[in-house]
Amino acid sequence: MADKIGIGIIGCGAVGSAVVRILLEQGRSLTARTGLDLELRHVIVQDTHKERPVDIPKDILSNDPAQPLADPDTHIILELIGGVDTPMDLILEALRCGKDVVTANKALLALRGGPIFAAAREAGRCIAFEAAVGGGIPLIESVRRGLIANEIDAVYGILNGTCNYILTRMLESEVSYSDALAEAQQLGYAEADPTLDVDGTDSAHKLAILASIAMRKTCDYDRISVRGITDLEVTDLLAGDELGYVCKLLAIAQKHDNGLDLTVHPTFIRKSHPLASVAGPFNAVSVYGHAVGHTLFYGRGAGGMPTASAVIADVMEVATGNAARTFSQLTRLADRTDAATYRPSGENETAFYLRVGLEDRPGGMARIATVLGDHGISIASLVQHEPHQASGGDAVPVVVTTRESKDSTVQAAIKAMSELDAVIGQVICIPTLDEHVESSHA
Ligand code: NDP
Ligand code: HSE
Numbered sequence: 001m002a003d004k005i006g007i008g009i010i011g012c013g014a015v016g017s018a019v020v021r022i023l024l025e026q027g028r029s030l031t032a033r034t035g036l037d038l039e040l041r042h043v044i045v046q047d048t049h050k051e052r053p054v055d056i057p058k059d060i061l062s063n064d065p066a067q068p069l070a071d072p073d074t075h076i077i078l079e080l081i082g083g084v085d086t087p088m089d090l091i092l093e094a095l096r097c098g099k100d101v102v103t104a105n106k107a108l109l110a111l112r113g114g115p116i117f118a119a120a121r122e123a124g125r126c127i128a129f130e131a132a133v134g135g136g137i138p139l140i141e142s143v144r145r146g147l148i149a150n151e152i153d154a155v156y157g158i159l160n161g162t163c164n165y166i167l168t169r170m171l172e173s174e175v176s177y178s179d180a181l182a183e184a185q186q187l188g189y190a191e192a193d194p195t196l197d198v199d200g201t202d203s204a205h206k207l208a209i210l211a212s213i214a215m216r217k218t219c220d221y222d223r224i225s226v227r228g229i230t231d232l233e234v235t236d237l238l239a240g241d242e243l244g245y246v247c248k249l250l251a252i253a254q255k256h257d258n259g260l261d262l263t264v265h266p267t268f269i270r271k272s273h274p275l276a277s278v279a280g281p282f283n284a285v286s287v288y289g290h291a292v293g294h295t296l297f298y299g300r301g302a303g304g305m306p307t308a309s310a311v312i313a314d315v316m317e318v319a320t321g322n323a324a325r326t327f328s329q330l331t332r333l334a335d336r337t338d339a340a341t342y343r344p345s346g347e348n349e350t351a352f353y354l355r356v357g358l359e360d361r362p363g364g365m366a367r368i369a370t371v372l373g374d375h376g377i378s379i380a381s382l383v384q385h386e387p388h389q390a391s392g393g394d395a396v397p398v399v400v401t402t403r404e405s406k407d408s409t410v411q412a413a414i415k416a417m418s419e420l421d422a423v424i425g426q427v428i429c430i431p432t433l434d435e436h437v438e439s440s441h442a
Helices: 014-034 066-068 087-096 108-123 139-145 160-173 175-184 201-215 234-243 302-317 321-328 364-374 408-418
Strands: 002-012 034-042 076-080 098-104 151-158 245-256 260-271 280-291 293-300 352-358 380-383 398-401 423-433
Touching: 002 014, 002 066, 002 175, 014 034, 014 087, 014 302, 034 160, 034 302, 076 087, 076 302, 087 098, 098 108, 098 151, 098 302, 108 201, 108 321, 108 398, 139 160, 139 201, 151 201, 160 175, 160 234, 160 245, 160 280, 201 260, 234 245, 234 380, 234 398, 234 423, 245 423, 260 302, 302 321, 352 364, 352 408, 364 398, 408 423
Parallel strands: 002 034, 002 076, 076 098, 260 423
Antiparallel strands: 151 245, 151 280, 245 260, 280 293, 352 398, 352 423, 380 398
16 A cells, blocks of 8 residues: 655645645556655645635635644645745744645745754754746756766856746737736736846845755855846847847856855846747756756746646655655755855956937937946947837937946946936946856866
8 A cells, every 4th residue: 555645735826726736636646656645634725715726625725724733644744825934934833843844935945044954954854945946847956966976166047937928028029017027927927926026036035045055055145136127128128139139037156266146137148048048937047067067957937837846746755755865964955054255246247238318419329438438348339229119208218238348347337327417217237148168177
């Protein structure tokens, strides 16, 4: 007879309901594949009367998280509610009650990973979190175990499905930013508070977790320089397209001689770049190891079913005992590694895209060229566009690309430009990125 493993799910929204669907519909084949009988014993939600996309047996549905924690036949708790304080308390209580925990909650792990992992070790239990980064892509385990032989010098990721979906829709169909965001919410990609997606916070949460595992140092969420996509307009995406670029919200961890650089920024990459064709809700992560060279992980980074795929994989790892062994042996989680050292900010040197809104009168273009010259920034191209309908406003957009320049110098030039009478609104600045060069060992 198959071993029975009791499951308690706390949170049955986009992800939780997809996990319930797989457990109810694929239960037999999962047992056939693993010899384990996963028994769904509790589903905990806030509102038990809400309509759900899956039929949950009435006798296991409740709004009381204490029920699965008190049940001796529930072995694994799936935390799928989101947020920070409530799930933190729930997970700590679950560990104290002797349960193992699976979570998809990147915000929680990025902000409180250290104490949570420490509590799990103290309780002799484990935490599995494959779904927290890259949705359905089996990324965490691949980097942690599959690339163990490597010194990793760079990670470049498209880590937010909502932002990638919005940028794709804005460029392909010239859909407005707010309409594209509404579509992403409708499709279940966005966080309960979508600000976390579009302001770059969600990507930064994921980068803090992924970079810590890849670089084997604790990467502090607060040290990540973060900018989201909220100030981008269709004009920028079309201007970039004309110049041969695609805009992606990139999460980057890169080692330099003087420390680690952690950034989440909209970035223009050439159309030939390996990450350029990643569209819609898909995520992709390039990891560069000294032995393996470039590896690229690609898949659906958001949405109920893809994320549930990773959650169920974790449940199986916990149920088979593999997760407990890995967790106890690993010294690479936030409670056991040294803090990373960081490169001073503003040192990045690259070509930049600038969009400056100018009053439609003589001399404005000359003034911005003078400011750039005064800062020692060489202009690579300068194009004045007719105002685009979707952009709105009275300013005439002037697009400048620079030759390779230091970030801090470009920021100083932007400040000076913004003080010119002829300049209207915010100067939009997007760095460009060349493909990372593999280390010479690969
Ligand atoms: P949803 O907002 O869709 O669902 C949250 C669920 O949690 C709801 O069922 C809600 O109940 C329940 N809930 C909230 N607070 C409580 C509480 N105090 N007690 C009991 N139940 C509660 O979130 P998602 O499914 O989108 O996300 C869940 C987690 O997975 C988050 O950490 C998210 O970051 C992560 N994640 C999400 C992905 C996605 O694509 N959506 C992808 C990868 C990770 P009710 O339904 O009654 O309101
Ligand atoms: N809101 C997240 C995204 C879900 O859009 O990528 C996956 O973590």
